[in-house]
Amino acid sequence: MTRDDVTPPSAPAYRPEGLDDAFTDGGDPRPADAGSGSLPALGLVGWLRWVWRQLTSMRVALLLLVLLAVAAVPGTMFPQRPQDPAAVAAYLTDNPSTGPWLDRLGFFDVYASVWFSAVYLLLFASLVGCIVPRTRVHAAALRGRPPRTPRRFGRFPAQGEGTSDDEPRVVVERAAAVLRRRRLGVPWFRADVHDEGAGTWSVSAERGYLRETGNLVFHLALLGLLVAMATGQMLHYRGQAIVVQGTGFANVQAAYDTFERGTAFDPADLEPFTLRLDEFESRFDPVTLQSRDFTAYVTVTEPGGEPVERTVKVNHPIVAGGAKVYLQGNGYAPAVTVRDASGEVAFSGAVPFLPQDAVYTSRGVVKVPDVADGQPQIGLVGFLLPTAQEPAPGLWRSVDPQPQDPLLVLSVWAGNLGLDTGVPQNVYRLDESRMEQAVDDDGDVVTLYVRPGQTVELPDGLGTLTFDELPRFVALDLRHDPSLAWVLTFSLLALAGLTASLFAPRRRLWVRAAPGQRRDEGPGAGTTVVTAAGLARGDDVGLQPELDRVLARVLGAPAPSHDATGLDTPQEGRT
Amino acid sequence: MSVAELSDLFVWSAATALTIALIAYSVDLARLTEAAQAARAAAREPVTVGGPSVAAATAPSGVTGGARGTRATGIARSTLVLGTLLLLVGIVLRGVAAGRSPTANMYEFTILGTFCALVALLVMQRRRPIAFVGVVVSGIAVLALVLALNTLHVQADAVQPALQRYWLVIHVGVAIIATGISTVAFATTVLQVLRDARDTGRSRLERPWSRLDGVRQAFHGARVTGPSFAWLEQVPDARRLEASSFRQHAVGFVLWTLTLIGGAIWAEEAWGRYWGWDPKEVGTFVAWVVYAAYLHARTTRGWAGRRAAYLVFVAYGVVLANFTVVNLYIPGNHSYSGL
Ligand code: HEM
Numbered sequence: 001m002t003r004d005d006v007t008p009p010s011a012p013a014y015r016p017e018g019l020d021d022a023f024t025d026g027g028d029p030r031p032a033d034a035g036s037g038s039l040p041a042l043g044l045v046g047w048l049r050w051v052w053r054q055l056t057s058m059r060v061a062l063l064l065l066v067l068l069a070v071a072a073v074p075g076t077m078f079p080q081r082p083q084d085p086a087a088v089a090a091y092l093t094d095n096p097s098t099g100p101w102l103d104r105l106g107f108f109d110v111y112a113s114v115w116f117s118a119v120y121l122l123l124f125a126s127l128v129g130c131i132v133p134r135t136r137v138h139a140a141a142l143r144g145r146p147p148r149t150p151r152r153f154g155r156f157p158a159q160g161e162g163t164s165d166d167e168p169r170v171v172v173e174r175a176a177a178v179l180r181r182r183r184l185g186v187p188w189f190r191a192d193v194h195d196e197g198a199g200t201w202s203v204s205a206e207r208g209y210l211r212e213t214g215n216l217v218f219h220l221a222l223l224g225l226l227v228a229m230a231t232g233q234m235l236h237y238r239g240q241a242i243v244v245q246g247t248g249f250a251n252v253q254a255a256y257d258t259f260e261r262g263t264a265f266d267p268a269d270l271e272p273f274t275l276r277l278d279e280f281e282s283r284f285d286p287v288t289l290q291s292r293d294f295t296a297y298v299t300v301t302e303p304g305g306e307p308v309e310r311t312v313k314v315n316h317p318i319v320a321g322g323a324k325v326y327l328q329g330n331g332y333a334p335a336v337t338v339r340d341a342s343g344e345v346a347f348s349g350a351v352p353f354l355p356q357d358a359v360y361t362s363r364g365v366v367k368v369p370d371v372a373d374g375q376p377q378i379g380l381v382g383f384l385l386p387t388a389q390e391p392a393p394g395l396w397r398s399v400d401p402q403p404q405d406p407l408l409v410l411s412v413w414a415g416n417l418g419l420d421t422g423v424p425q426n427v428y429r430l431d432e433s434r435m436e437q438a439v440d441d442d443g444d445v446v447t448l449y450v451r452p453g454q455t456v457e458l459p460d461g462l463g464t465l466t467f468d469e470l471p472r473f474v475a476l477d478l479r480h481d482p483s484l485a486w487v488l489t490f491s492l493l494a495l496a497g498l499t500a501s502l503f504a505p506r507r508r509l510w511v512r513a514a515p516g517q518r519r520d521e522g523p524g525a526g527t528t529v530v531t532a533a534g535l536a537r538g539d540d541v542g543l544q545p546e547l548d549r550v551l552a553r554v555l556g557a558p559a560p561s562h563d564a565t566g567l568d569t570p571q572e573g574r575t
Numbered sequence: 576m577s578v579a580e581l582s583d584l585f586v587w588s589a590a591t592a593l594t595i596a597l598i599a600y601s602v603d604l605a606r607l608t609e610a611a612q613a614a615r616a617a618a619r620e621p622v623t624v625g626g627p628s629v630a631a632a633t634a635p636s637g638v639t640g641g642a643r644g645t646r647a648t649g650i651a652r653s654t655l656v657l658g659t660l661l662l663l664v665g666i667v668l669r670g671v672a673a674g675r676s677p678t679a680n681m682y683e684f685t686i687l688g689t690f691c692a693l694v695a696l697l698v699m700q701r702r703r704p705i706a707f708v709g710v711v712v713s714g715i716a717v718l719a720l721v722l723a724l725n726t727l728h729v730q731a732d733a734v735q736p737a738l739q740r741y742w743l744v745i746h747v748g749v750a751i752i753a754t755g756i757s758t759v760a761f762a763t764t765v766l767q768v769l770r771d772a773r774d775t776g777r778s779r780l781e782r783p784w785s786r787l788d789g790v791r792q793a794f795h796g797a798r799v800t801g802p803s804f805a806w807l808e809q810v811p812d813a814r815r816l817e818a819s820s821f822r823q824h825a826v827g828f829v830l831w832t833l834t835l836i837g838g839a840i841w842a843e844e845a846w847g848r849y850w851g852w853d854p855k856e857v858g859t860f861v862a863w864v865v866y867a868a869y870l871h872a873r874t875t876r877g878w879a880g881r882r883a884a885y886l887v888f889v890a891y892g893v894v895l896a897n898f899t900v901v902n903l904y905i906p907g908n909h910s911y912s913g914l
Binding site: 058059061062065066068069072073075076080082083110111229238288314315316317324326328477479484487488491492494495498499502503538539541 | 893
């Protein structure tokens with residue numbers, strides 16, 4: 001902020017008449033021409049200085065704020081890679097001409113794009129340039145004294161007057177005492193008494209240093225917030241793991257389905273705790289079938305510790321091994337056994353099927369690579385229906401998310417699963433390129449319907465499939481971010497600073513007592529003329545009432561109600 | 576009749592009462608216009624008219640004594656109170672019917688936000704009745720309630736696990752109050768800009784347009800400097816409106832900040848990250864940044880007053896879009912409209 005650049009909060013047209021806001025005077029140590037927009041003298045240093053002054057001017061800060069808002073908008077209009085990579089891929093397919101260009105320009109990851117980063121980094125550079133000199137000025141102001149009493153009070157937005165029988169000096173000392181009274185342990189006003197000569201005394205007082213302090217705290221906290229968030233980005237890790245009921249999870253990178261980390265986090269630092277899913281409970285609304293409650297009962301064993309039973313719920317993460325563990329998803333993992341043509345067990349285990357809708361119609365793949373020599377590998381693709389119903393012949397669907405009558409509906413593929421091609425595979429999809437679907441003699445696709453406990457023959461003599469039982473699985477997010485406490489601290493500091501900055505009134509009051517010319521105007525009429533004036537930063541509806549209160553105390557009589565400003569009574573509860 | 580149906584009935588009656596309040600405020604506004612024109616006619620006698628600025632300078636500023644206590648003002652006030660109370664009952668019954676705080680879907684957000692705007696209006700009107708702000712806010716309120724009942728209404732019901740947290744009350748409640756206050760503050764700012772335009776004689780409809788001048792002439796009667804806006808001379812002057820709008824925005828901005836922080840804390844618990852650039856988060860962030868820009872602009876030379884007020888219009892537009900477009904058309908974690 002430069003001095004030249006800042007007007008008091010009221011614009012020329014909006015400013016109380018005839019008053020230059022003394023609060024901005026001397027508010028900035030830099031020369032008045034800063035940021036004036038005139039071209040700089042030649043020379044690299046001069047030029048750099050000019051750029052810096054522009055950057056830290058209030059007008060450029062304003063521009064950058066507006067730019068930041070504008071730059072954030074495209075992120076809601078285009079699919080974003082971190083949130084929804086599939087949608088980005090679909091967009092690129094649908095828009096082959098514009099898509100790649102948008103991609104190159106960062107429109108699919110707006111918040112990590114060069115231009116978005118440039119805007120906020122410039123804004124924060126501007127912030128630093130603005131905050132440092134202001135902090136210095138404010139620190140000096142905190143040590144300074146209230147400005148001397150102005151000669152005339154005529155122009156000030158708040159005024160008051162009265163008379164007293166006491167000597168001017170006594171009146172002024174009393175005023176100073178009233179103003180310096182402590183409130184909540186701190187003096188209400190900082191006040192100085194001045195002897196103005198010729199028997200006239202005055203007191204000048206100022207309060208509300210908290211306002212500027214709050215403003216600085218607010219801006220510094222924003223800076224702290226940015227640093228804390230960036231640190232967190234570097235030190236964090238986050239991974240997702242699917243854990244089937246009755247099985248465990250060990251916190252090593254290989255155990256995660258997805259894992260990402262900040263550049264400064266070493267996966268070797270993962271704390272090797274283990275977590276076992278003992279039981280999973282879900283509740284649904286009986287009529288609408290909407291979910292009502294999910295609870296995972298787990299046993300956590302920290303390195304060198306005893307096993308501890310915990311519960312994880314949506315909205316209620318637990319902390320284990322320095323990481324927060326969230327319950328993000330759940331579903332069924334039918335446990336099946338596949339025997340190959342020779343009758344040997346080729347596969348046995350629980351396979352997570354991913355729920356597709358509110359009634360947990362779940363989709364999944366069972367891959368059976370380890371079959372007897374000479375036999376094709378087997379892939380089983382299809383659905384699990386927790387509560388199966390057949391509304392029309394051959395048409396099955398689920399009517400309830402709870403497993404009232406589970407049914408596996410699978411089609412059978414034989415051939416090469418492609419697991420040894422070296423290309424990482426999605427466990428929830430079957431690569432059908434080297435496989436063939438089993439059909440019956442009429443050429444219709446063979447569909448298997450299996451209930452728990454049942455065993456069915458696979459077509460073409462491939463073997464048998466047994467549906468053993470139906471355990472649940474949970475999808476857990478594990479996240480470690482050591483900066484969280486800092487992020488919260490800086491947010492709350494910003495909030496507190498902002499509140500002080502917006503609501504703590506910054507006021508100056510002056511009271512002058514002079515030997516009066518008026519004499520014997522009747523009983524009680526004093527001989528000392530007392531006048532007062534007040535000035536506030538910005539429009540301040542509480543200024544006049546405060547001046548009246550002070551005057552009333554000084555004079556020991558009801559305050560003369562004198563509304564010099566015509567300002568209205570407070571709104572929004574502000575005093 | 577079930578409790579939920581009873582709740583709807585109360586909201587409907589609130590909308591009806593508020594419609595009456597809207598009409599009464601409009602009548603009041605029309606009366607003010609006439610009074611202002613009469614005052615102007617009286618003032619014109621000794622002065623040769625030079626332009627609207629002369630008229631503005633001679634017209635009384637501030638609220639005239641006659642603004643209080645007329646029939647229309649009385650009706651507006653009592654129906655406003657009645658409508659607000661009916662709405663409160665409707666909201667409470669809604670909460671009873673759903674067995675939770677009524678802050679879970681767009682319908683509930685709308686009726687609660689309307690309620691907050693009405694309370695803010697009542698507080699403001701108690702100090703200083705301004706018919707125009709009454710017209711704008713009760714107009715928005717009626718529109719919002721009817722829209723809510725007709726298109727956003729969903730069954731009163733319990734919520735999914737991701738929403739089961741006291742944060743539902745804190746975060747959403749604060750956001751609703753912030754929206755309500757921003758609405759009244761917006762109305763005050765509109766008034767400020769209109770009053771400012773009239774005082775300074777600025778109207779784009781005054782000067783001929785190079786093209787489409789026919790359009791201009793068709794709307795000429797609606798120019799802010801014309802007789803149909805004479806009532807503006809009865810409202811507080813632009814400076815006081817600006818101060819009042821700033822105070823409201825200051826409260827609103829603190830509440831928006833709290834909404835962001837509360838939302839981040841809740842997202843950390845529910846979604847496993849405090850910030851994820853979800854469309855709703857972006858919308859709130861953008862509105863917050865534009866409001867911050869407004870607060871800056873107030874103190875930037877050349878920007879205070881009218882230009883800062885334009886930023887308020889942008890910010891309020893973002894607030895509305897964040898509630899409507901983002902909820903209904905943009906997929907994200909906040910798609911909780913239930914529609
Ligand atoms: C990170 C971006 C920023 C945000 C979100 C922000 C936000 C705010 C807000 C909300 C206020 C109002 C508080 C009040 O009126 O006391 C404010 C005031 C202020 N800001 Fe910023 N600010 C930012 C950057 C800057 C920068 C870069 C500068 C300097 C060039 C700056 C200078 C000021 C000044 C001087 C005030 C006090 C205005 C007054 O006199 O009341 N801010 N800021």
